[in-house]
Amino acid sequence: MRVTLHVWRQAHARAAGKMVKYQTPEISPDMSFLEMLDVVNEDLTIKGEDPIAFDHDCREGICGTCSLMINGIAHGPGRGKTTCQLYMRHFKNGDHIYVEPWRAKSFPVIKDLVVDRSAFDRIMAAGGFVSVNTGGAPDANAVPIPKDEAETAMDAAACIGCGACVASCKNASAMLFVAAKVSHLAHLPQGQPERQRRVRSMVLKMDEEGFGNCTNQYECEAVCPKEISVKFIAKLNQEYLRAAL
């Protein structure tokens, strides 16, 4: 099969970008989307044209590096997967596919489809942890944790920090990301001592970084590759109110 790509090309952060059309060479429906881009890049390189820059690493849906808007949807069609887990059999021969970077003020474009998500790291550094130094931890079974609570914490902790929630939100809100970390630790006994401080610092940092607010459109949940529920945003609001009052 062959498809036509319309790809966002931008030489560097301060350059003007534009959509450029590419006809793919013959590709297989069993290729992943990123393998299709590899083939296009090999072809471009041989022709002496600059290959398309895109972020990717583990290619098995867990590192959170890959990040593409495909036909306007973060990580492309299909639920609960990252771009690297999307296969070409979900497209038809002759399709036109539009590929763009994450779109959010807080994620500036570095080049082509590559964006800077370091704002997420700064939010984490503001409070996304339990302040415990190495050594001196009590026996792991000393504090029993009810299975349901541990499972809920794990549901939230599954976040891979890819930024699809921000990219798909019309407000470029990072609330699902922040909610995931706040909820993960709020559901565990180890997170209790810093529970209030954590939510306040993380929300403050989130605002400082220029992310918008949640207006309950649930676009984030729809594109989250780990299918993290918006119920955690309700939890975040509850935690924040409790801490702020």
Added chain:
Amino acid sequence: MKLDAKAPSGPLEKKWEKHKFESKLVNPANKRKFDVIMVGTGLAGGSAAASLAELGYKVKCFCFQDSARRAHSIAAQGGINAAKNYQNDGDSVYRLFYDTIKGGDFRAREANVYRLAEVSANIIDQCVAQGVPFAREYGGQLANRSFGGAQVSRTFYARGQTGQQLLLGCYAALSRQIGLGNVKMFPRTEMLDLILIDGAARGIITRDLVTGRMEAHAADAIVLATGGYSNVFFLSTNAMGCNTTAIWRAHKRGAAFANPCYTQIHPTCIPASGDYQSKLTLMSESLRNDGRIWVPKKKGDTRAPRDIPEDERDFYLERKYPSFGNLAPRDIASRAAKEACDDGRGVGESKRGVYLDFADAIKRLGENVVRERYSNLFDMYEEITDENPYKVPMRIYPAPHYTMGGLWVDYNLMSNIPGLFVIGEANFSDHGANRLGASALMQGLADGYFILPYTISHYFATYKPQKASSDRAEFKQAETGIATRIKRLLEVKGKRTVDSFHRELGNLMWEGCGMARNAAGLKKNLEEIPTLREEYWRNVSILGKNEELNMSLEKALRVADFFELAELMCYDALERNESCGGHFREEYQTPEGEARRDDANYCYVSAWEYQGEGKPPSMHKEPLHFEFVHLAERSYK
């Protein structure tokens, strides 16, 4: 070259305690005077950077990814071992030690492995304190599962995402130190050279991957935590960016490279589907708890799997290894799959595959239970292959996954270069010739949380290192060297892409130095690799310039180093005239086709010294002494 393992004397269970007591300390007020460079932010690097910063050292931390949270430790699925004996099934520190030594085919240092088993329990405590959401039982206690090469349940897990949760735990600890200003983080930055001053490691040269700018960083000690080199095979389960550059550059500056030929080929990966394949996806070893592995008994059998009657199927692992069955260790399971395919009984279009069949488990437990246990893996399999594993057996084939070899380190995790420490998969220390499942996470965190923080203070207290300024000539020379190398690559303007060379190199390595090796194949590789490398420097095409985000250039620099490492791996495999663990030399096998070790002649670590461009490397031996364990044939029958 002097290789002193510095393993403490005395009874096995007292060695670490004695060593810790004898190690010198740096007083708290003085710690802030020491700068440490940490390269890599996986389980080893992330945990070490956080722990050292907590102690008061000043840490600069580097990773090539866009965030410390993306290091490839994140992809580990199955679990982490620890000798907690929570299951009351007879586990102990000694049993974990013994299983690991035996699993490694008696090619690891006793003292190191015992220490690993000893600190394993602390790791679980530490992770729980950080808020890692391990799986739990209804009573609130931690749950365990079993893994290959062990007969106890000692593996802790967080769904199929254990590596992710452990890494996010140490990323959180690291983020806290970044927020406190104790760690300065440099993402999208790659180390391209190591700087020695008066024989000791004193700095590194890095390249900012966004701007191409080179930078010199000086410190009192350098720690490499840069992972393994399975990507030398091009197709592996590693992330696309995993590379050997940091440890290879250190090797070229004098660090000994130990056991480079010890590579682990993981038995349960999804087979390659075409020439465009960019990486291979692992299916967790935990699937072997319920899946049965088989191939048709008849050669060239093209019937659909369900049309092959039970008595015409060969459940070869159950047949050959009745006491471990489908849970035989990785090297053994992989080799058995290769044998079946070499025998013409492989399945799938490429005939390089075997079945992993859940029909019996579904019959026994019901589809719901199987779904509950493995649905994420089954979904992943279906997405990749377009086949439903609830209905048709999975097809799996071995793939390069982990490298036991790495830079040589002593008991302090310091290389033969003073001040250069190497931790995690990047060193060679604990897994011998084969690593057991769920032990990589254990080793990474043991090194970073509980070993390096002790041993590095001894180095600081005894060497009294003088801070080097990055203005020194050594830094300038190295920078010029890298700039020249980059310029040379960009000026080739040839006709082939970096990937096309990498694929061809990977193929040579897979055929000649993969799951099974022989002298003829290795000698052939030693002739063909230099020829291909020569073409690489003459005919590679890299577009763009240095002063920008240039992913082809990043890759080209890494592949250039893989070429050199590949040759060393073949030298090592050729020199080791025995079979052990992941190193299977076809000439050395028992009549039943099992690995035949040669303890009389090869019970040593081979540590290679770089001799300069175009010259064969020279090998040094660190003999392995077994005081506590009896060297035995490694049987899983």
